[in-house]
Amino acid sequence: MIKTIEGNVQAVRLANSNGILSVYGNRVQVNHQLFRKLLNEKGSLEVRTRDDDEYRYETAFICNGVTYFTIHTEEELINKFGGNINELITSN
Numbered sequence: 001m002i003k004t005i006e007g008n009v010q011a012v013r014l015a016n017s018n019g020i021l022s023v024y025g026n027r028v029q030v031n032h033q034l035f036r037k038l039l040n041e042k043g044s045l046e047v048r049t050r051d052d053d054e055y056r057y058e059t060a061f062i063c064n065g066v067t068y069f070t071i072h073t074e075e076e077l078i079n080k081f082g083g084n085i086n087e088l089i090t091s092n
Helices: 002-017 032-038 074-081
Strands: 020-024 027-030 044-049 057-063 066-072
Touching (some): 002 020, 032 057, 057 074
Antiparallel strands (some): 020 027, 044 057
């Protein structure tokens, strides 16, 4: 049993070192660097608001039924994408 757990811990550490922060079913939270790389793939990009005081925005890249996302403060979102935030937000 302990060998299995140790193997899983190593896999999590490897994933984290490659930019994967968390996995929630078919939603994968990634760091900003990995997210930029994912934008070179085919898929759709969405910007959403979140119910959070500090990290109010989420950018999501959807490919093959999996959502890869990263979260941003308002300042980070403006610095990365510029323009009018309301124009960036995807209506759901």
